[in-house]
Amino acid sequence: MAAMSAPDSIDLARLRRSCAKCSLQQLCLPAGVSARELEQLERIVQRNRHVGRGERLFWPGAPLTGVFVAREGAFKTTVLDESGEEQVLGFHLPGEVIGLDAMGTGVHRCEAVALGEAQVCEIPFDQLTTVAAQLPSLQQQLMRVIGQGVDRDQDHLGVLVRRQANERVALFLHGLGERLRTVGLSSSRFRLPMSREDIARYLGLALETVSRGFTRLQDDGVIEVTGRQVEVLDPERLTRMAHGAEEERNARRGRA
Amino acid sequence: MAAMSAPDSIDLARLRRSCAKCSLQQLCLPAGVSARELEQLERIVQRNRHVGRGERLFWPGAPLTGVFVAREGAFKTTVLDESGEEQVLGFHLPGEVIGLDAMGTGVHRCEAVALGEAQVCEIPFDQLTTVAAQLPSLQQQLMRVIGQGVDRDQDHLGVLVRRQANERVALFLHGLGERLRTVGLSSSRFRLPMSREDIARYLGLALETVSRGFTRLQDDGVIEVTGRQVEVLDPERLTRMAHGAEEERNARRGRA
DNA sequence: CGTCGATTTGACGCTGGTCAAACCTTGTGG
DNA sequence: CCACAAGGTTTGACCAGCGTCAAATCGACG
Structure with missing residues (x-):
């Protein structure tokens, strides 16, 4: 399907575990991004970091360092309301992006916790925007992913208004x-x-x-x-x- | 009603009513964008379109043509749930961006209605992304605005979960x-x-x-x-x- | 000044929150 | 492999908050 191009030096072993080979590719950020551009994206992705049950990816007040994609396992994002009650904003399954809540201010307002043993890929945010600025299709895909997040929030709203x-x-x-x-x-x-x-x-x-x-x-x-x-x-x-x-x-x- | 666009020549009178002079400037998309860059943005903005009470800016299923900024007056965005009940997703005051709900799919899922006599500025979406790709500060500001929208949705969630x-x-x-x-x-x-x-x-x-x-x-x-x-x-x-x-x-x- | 829609107020019953206790599942250690 | 402990989950009982129906009142606009 995707034609292989061999520009500079490619580590085959690494490629095997790469975004290009990832089963989630079509659901994840790379969806719709060409093979050439995908390579640029790959350079900045930190893949398959293990996250233990209850471990947090970020927490309220933490600066936005990068966006995460659940690779395996599930996460929840939560905030504490003023009475100290935890409120669950969303659940995140594999292929879904976590951490865009900090886009507005540059600081996270919620925390993301692994619900069980999990793996994530992380993409440093500043590099992502830099790369995206050069790659229109990635830029567009980024917008799409953000939009999907908004859609999910609105579905959530729909559930809550239903009495x-x-x-x-x-x-x-x-x-x-x-x-x-x-x-x-x-x-x-x-x-x-x-x-x-x-x-x-x-x-x-x-x-x-x-x-x-x-x-x-x-x-x-x-x-x-x-x-x-x-x-x-x-x-x-x-x-x-x-x-x-x-x-x-x-x-x-x-x-x- | 819709003014003809003349991209090449700059009309001074038009500039006077421009984003640069707008009282909402610091709240709106141009916030933090330099004067030089602002000029580029201005070329694609269609300013101060009048919207009557009950008039719609877009509706479910309509393709994403542009984003709107309330200039005067207020709007609501709504969806119809499957039982035909209207659900209000949000209210939009001057300076707030409307229409980003279509980012995910390119098609609007909600409708935006003027709550009274109102005025909006419209920015064609494709041109916005094109220009933003060339202007890092606008790009960043766009992200900020999107993020603020997400923040508002989450505040809304916070209200709904409160029993x-x-x-x-x-x-x-x-x-x-x-x-x-x-x-x-x-x-x-x-x-x-x-x-x-x-x-x-x-x-x-x-x-x-x-x-x-x-x-x-x-x-x-x-x-x-x-x-x-x-x-x-x-x-x-x-x-x-x-x-x-x-x-x-x-x-x-x-x-x- | 009259009409129509928006808002307020009242009465009533059901849904779902709260407190409490029993039960089941999962993980640990013997 | 079983026993125990610690959460997690289910179930029950109670009642109050809020949705529903209904009617009165208010306010805006012709």
């Missing part, structure tokens, strides 16, 4: 499944990387309410849950519930 | 005041550009709950409301309530 707790839970599971699929994992059988508490803090609900939501979905035969292991039995119904077709679950009262 | 309805209302009023101040208006005496319903759909509450929140704040002597006219009597108390110091309002129950 019914069970709808939020259904929407969360559905959305997670969709995202897992794009990473090449099963969307119908997976292990949640985050705790009920994390989910609750993401959905703006009490932990117990999330748990009850899961139980309810199970009782209705839509999913099967054992702790963090989830199996989606009726994907269609889950989709419908996530998209607001509530009357299907039980015709309790009509809605406009 | 107490009255806290949301207080936070909303406080935040609006702060933003009005940065535009050079009074933060203690203003007229709301949006309806209670818009506020409700922004805060994820019922319209009546918002109204009751206002009434409650008034009964407590924090503000004075008459329709859309608001006067903040006790800014400190409002700030404290917005920041979660709820026990001050009435010591009903202790909170952790």
Whole structure:
């Protein structure tokens, strides 16, 4: 597919583990960037750094050094509100960019924590902008990635404004499944990387309410849950519930 | 209505009404951009287009043609959820950029509506990126503006996760005041550009709950409301309530 | 001055937050 | 390999905050 070009000296071993060979390539920053340009990008990427469970990539007040891409494992980004409660802003799966929250001020306002053992690639931000300024397609891709982040935030908003707790839970599971699929994992059988508490803090609900939501979905035969292991039995119904077709679950009262 | 662009010759009269002379300059895209570079930016800006009450700048599905900056008046951006309910994503005051939601896909996902008579400047997006690629400081400023938009979305999230309805209302009023101040208006005496319903759909509450929140704040002597006219009597108390110091309002129950 | 929409106020019931306790899962050490 | 401990998760009971329906009042604009 991509023609190989051999400009200067290329370390073959390194290339093998490179962005060009990365299974996430089409989801990650390099998507749509030509092979020639990709090489420039590769020079500044620090690949596959290991991150232990609970380890932080950055924290509030830390200066923006670089953007991270989850390579393996999952992350959450959180802020502490003034009463000291943790609020979960988002979850980040492989291929998703983390750290752009500092673009506005140059300083991070949230913290990013690994939910389990994970690996990330890091791209120094100043170098990224420098390189991007010279490579239109990378520039454009950078914009796209930023835009996707905004889209995700807005989806999150959409979930929070939706009042019914069970709808939020259904929407969360559905959305997670969709995202897992794009990473090449099963969307119908997976292990949640985050705790009920994390989910609750993401959905703006009490932990117990999330748990009850899961139980309810199970009782209705839509999913099967054992702790963090989830199996989606009726994907269609889950989709419908996530998209607001509530009357299907039980015709309790009509809605406009 | 749309002025013909004459890129080569520079009209002095036009310059007078230019970004360089604009009172919003320091809040808008040109902030931090040098005079020389500003001139380049000016060539592509279409300034001071009038927008009538209820008129839309763009709508879901419309291709990204340009970014808008509110010059005068206020806007709201909204999406329709699958049950046809309007959800308010944000309000936009003078100096704030509108339309970057389409960066991810090139297509707008929300619509932007003028809340009253308004004026906007428009910058064709492709030309903006072209020019920005050549002007590092503009490039950086663009990033900053985008980042600020993300920050605002996250603040919005912060409001929605906060469960107490009255806290949301207080936070909303406080935040609006702060933003009005940065535009050079009074933060203690203003007229709301949006309806209670818009506020409700922004805060994820019922319209009546918002109204009751206002009434409650008034009964407590924090503000004075008459329709859309608001006067903040006790800014400190409002700030404290917005920041979660709820026990001050009435010591009903202790909170952790 | 009248009409229409926006806002306020009231009454009522359900959803979901809170407190509490039981249960299950995972990891550790014997 | 099993026992124990420590979180994580589920379930139950209770009730208050807020959504819903309804009606009155207010304010803006013709």
